[in-house]
Amino acid sequence: MDRGAFLEAFEKAKAARELLVVACDCEITYSGRAEAFLPRGERLIVMKQDGVLLVHQPENGNPINYLKAGGDITLEKYEGHLMLRGKHAAQKEFLDIEIFTVHDGFHRKLEDGGKQTLLGSEADMSDSIRDNPSLIGPDFKPISREEQTAVGFVDVFGHDGQGNLVVIECKRYTAGLDAVSQLHRYVEKVKQVKGTKNVKGILASPKITGNALEMLKSYGYDWRDVHPPKRHERHAKSQKHLGEF
Amino acid sequence: MDRGAFLEAFEKAKAARELLVVACDCEITYSGRAEAFLPRGERLIVMKQDGVLLVHQPENGNPINYLKAGGDITLEKYEGHLMLRGKHAAQKEFLDIEIFTVHDGFHRKLEDGGKQTLLGSEADMSDSIRDNPSLIGPDFKPISREEQTAVGFVDVFGHDGQGNLVVIECKRYTAGLDAVSQLHRYVEKVKQVKGTKNVKGILASPKITGNALEMLKSYGYDWRDVHPPKRHERHAKSQKHLGEF
DNA sequence: TACTACATCTCGCAT
DNA sequence: ATGCGAGGTGTAGTA
Numbered sequence: 001m002d003r004g005a006f007l008e009a010f011e012k013a014k015a016a017r018e019l020l021v022v023a024c025d026c027e028i029t030y031s032g033r034a035e036a037f038l039p040r041g042e043r044l045i046v047m048k049q050d051g052v053l054l055v056h057q058p059e060n061g062n063p064i065n066y067l068k069a070g071g072d073i074t075l076e077k078y079e080g081h082l083m084l085r086g087k088h089a090a091q092k093e094f095l096d097i098e099i100f101t102v103h104d105g106f107h108r109k110l111e112d113g114g115k116q117t118l119l120g121s122e123a124d125m126s127d128s129i130r131d132n133p134s135l136i137g138p139d140f141k142p143i144s145r146e147e148q149t150a151v152g153f154v155d156v157f158g159h160d161g162q163g164n165l166v167v168i169e170c171k172r173y174t175a176g177l178d179a180v181s182q183l184h185r186y187v188e189k190v191k192q193v194k195g196t197k198n199v200k201g202i203l204a205s206p207k208i209t210g211n212a213l214e215m216l217k218s219y220g221y222d223w224r225d226v227h228p229p230k231r232h233e234r235h236a237k238s239q240k241h242l243g244e245f
Numbered sequence: 246m247d248r249g250a251f252l253e254a255f256e257k258a259k260a261a262r263e264l265l266v267v268a269c270d271c272e273i274t275y276s277g278r279a280e281a282f283l284p285r286g287e288r289l290i291v292m293k294q295d296g297v298l299l300v301h302q303p304e305n306g307n308p309i310n311y312l313k314a315g316g317d318i319t320l321e322k323y324e325g326h327l328m329l330r331g332k333h334a335a336q337k338e339f340l341d342i343e344i345f346t347v348h349d350g351f352h353r354k355l356e357d358g359g360k361q362t363l364l365g366s367e368a369d370m371s372d373s374i375r376d377n378p379s380l381i382g383p384d385f386k387p388i389s390r391e392e393q394t395a396v397g398f399v400d401v402f403g404h405d406g407q408g409n410l411v412v413i414e415c416k417r418y419t420a421g422l423d424a425v426s427q428l429h430r431y432v433e434k435v436k437q438v439k440g441t442k443n444v445k446g447i448l449a450s451p452k453i454t455g456n457a458l459e460m461l462k463s464y465g466y467d468w469r470d471v472h473p474p475k476r477h478e479r480h481a482k483s484q485k486h487l488g489e490f
Numbered sequence: 491t492a493c494t495a496c497a498t499c500t501c502g503c504a505t
Numbered sequence: 506a507t508g509c510g511a512g513g514t515g516t517a518g519t520a
Contacts, residue, residue: 019289019303021266023353033418033498034365035476041357044264044291050304058264058355059295061313062515065361066498068306093498104351108268110303112286116310120279122511153504153510172512173278176494181426182510185460209493215430230280278513307500311513338513367496398495417497421509427495454508 003082006102010075010084013047013107020047022105026084028055028065032093038064045084045097047073049110053086053095067095120228125170126155128229129204133158135226136202140166154186156204164198165190171205172228179203180215187221248327251347255320255329258292258352265292267350271329273300273310277338283309290329290342292318294355298331298340312340365473370415371400373474374449378403380471381447385411396435401449409443410435416450417473424448425460432466 001009006022013020022045028038038055043064046054053073055065067073071088082099126145133140142158156168167190169183180203187201201221208216208223216223246254251267258265267290273283283300288309291299298318300310312318316333327344371390378385387403396402401413412435414428425448432446446466453461453468461468 019268021268021289021349023264023266023351023355028361030498031475034363034473036361036363036498038361039359041359042355043357044266044355046289046301048301048304048306052304052306054306056291056293057357057359059293059297059314060516061293061297061299061308061311062497062499063306066306068498068500069304091498104266104353106268106349106351108349110268110287110289112288112302114284114286114302116273116281116283118279118281118513120513173514174493177430178423178427178495181430182423185422185426211493228279230276275513281513305501307512307514313515336513363498365498418499419508423510456508 001102001105003102006082006105007075009105009107014073016109017049018107018109019049020105020107021045023103024099025101025103027098027100029096030065030093032088032091036065040100042103055097065095067093120172120230122155122170122172122228125172125204125226125228129156129168129170129226136166136168136204136224152186152189154190160200164200165194165196166200166202168202168204170226171203173205174207174209175203175205175223176209176212177215179205180212180219180221183221184219246347246350248347251327251350252320254350254352259318261354262294263352263354264294265350265352266290268348269344270346270348272343272345274341275310275338277333277336281310285345287348300342310340312338365417365475367400367415367417367473370417370449370471370473374401374413374415374471381411381413381449381469396438397431399431399435405445409445410439410441411445411447413447413449415471416448418450419452419454420448420450421454421457422460424450425457425464425466428466429464
């Protein structure tokens with residue numbers, strides 16, 4: 001793909017708000033929330049239909065450089081080659097891509113109204129606990145789930161039928177020190193707002209690190225081994241549930 | 246691009262570990278850390294040279310689906326169209342992309358040994374404080390920075406010359422409740438390890454939320470308005486520094 | 491490997 | 506717009 005063809009392709013793509021993809025040899029400067037420089041090399045550049053700009057190196061999952069939607073992207077001749085400039089006035093940032101050689105590329109309008117459905121999130125986990133409180137303990141009675149009460153974002157909130165409030169924080173992966181700190185914050189807040197010291201803290205996750213468990217115990221909280229639900233597990237649970245009747 | 250050409254392109258790209266890019270109409274199923282389904286629509290699929298697989302919708306910055314390097318990717322005929330399968334045995338996850346129509350695409354070996362240099366990270370910020378302790382206060386004396394001591398990950402550690410140890414947590418953006426919790430964890434750890442109660446906590450960030458400031462004060466800690474360094478600021482600082490001699 | 495914390499985090503949701 | 510927390514977070518650094 002020669003320079004003229006790419007300039008033309010870019011203008012068409014920009015005007016029609018099409019996806020533009022190009023493999024090229026380039027050098028990149030970013031300035032905004034930080035400052036960055038990437039010396040010359042071959043990368044994949046993607047301009048999406050909403051103005052998102054991505055630069056991918058040939059390995060690793062994340063873009064090495066990017067600009068969010070809402071900026072302005074231009075392509076112009078620059079000292080014998082090309083300069084692709086992304087400017088985001090609102091955020092005072094820019095991404096300058098000096099393009100030396102354009103290898104391959106295309107542009108096209110993509111039609112996609114699809115929304116992904118996802119099962120196994122932390123929200124699904126707190127749903128699961130609310131619907132199956134015995135996962136926490138035989139006496140646990142859920143009151144609310146992910147409710148925006150005066151105490152803030154508590155994943156599951158309940159009581160134990162023995163005069164204690166119970167605050168549960170869920171993590172869908174290994175719980176670390178940060179999760180314990182978060183739980184502690186919620187428990188302290190509940191104690192303050194409800195004006196009681198009878199508040200138990202429970203961390204529910206499929207795993208917990210050693211240091212986190214130690215810190216959890218030092219606060220007097222407990223850990224429960226709970227996994228985020230998946231389809232087959234939910235299915236198995238439904239069967240068991242049906243069997244109970 | 247017809248089906249046969251894409252099958253051939255895929256096999257060449259896979260064998261030579263080349264970048265493969267394709268715009269297509271597809272339907273996607275993921276199972277692994279969670280379970281997800283994305284109904285039919287037009288997307289951009291990228292297979293990188295290390296086996297990373299990305300699916301981008303025409304808008305938004307993040308891939309809607311992906312697989313990390315280390316898995317196996319195959320393309321085969323499937324019920325009259327194509328199935329691109331990524332399997333990651335180690336992580337027990339798979340990404341199945343049923344491709345109905347291939348629109349555009351190319352494959353190419355990209356040569357890129359470039360590493361990005363970046364200024365303005367949190368590490369740069371703690372460097373800046375160590376080199377310029379007056380950013381914290383006239384009496385602050387830094388001792389260590391990001392050192393892995395018995396106290397753990399403390400961004401900047403020092404004393405105030407008045408018998409108090411000082412723990413500083415840096416955030417390059419607005420500090421929230423999580424940052425205060427983190428600082429609190431470090432201060433408590435230092436008190437415990439050093440066997441003293443004379444430990445001050447300081448949160449250094451360009452901004453802090455109201456609730457975070459309130460929580461910070463309730464612990465008796467302080468906030469300092471510090472910005473992550475940028476090139477021109479560092480330049481200005483160097484000039485000032487030179488001027489001091 | 492496990493653990494920890496950063497990230498130009500991004501994204502959605504609620505106030 | 507800001508605050509807050511999740512994320513299939515990813516990634517780097519260290520023990």
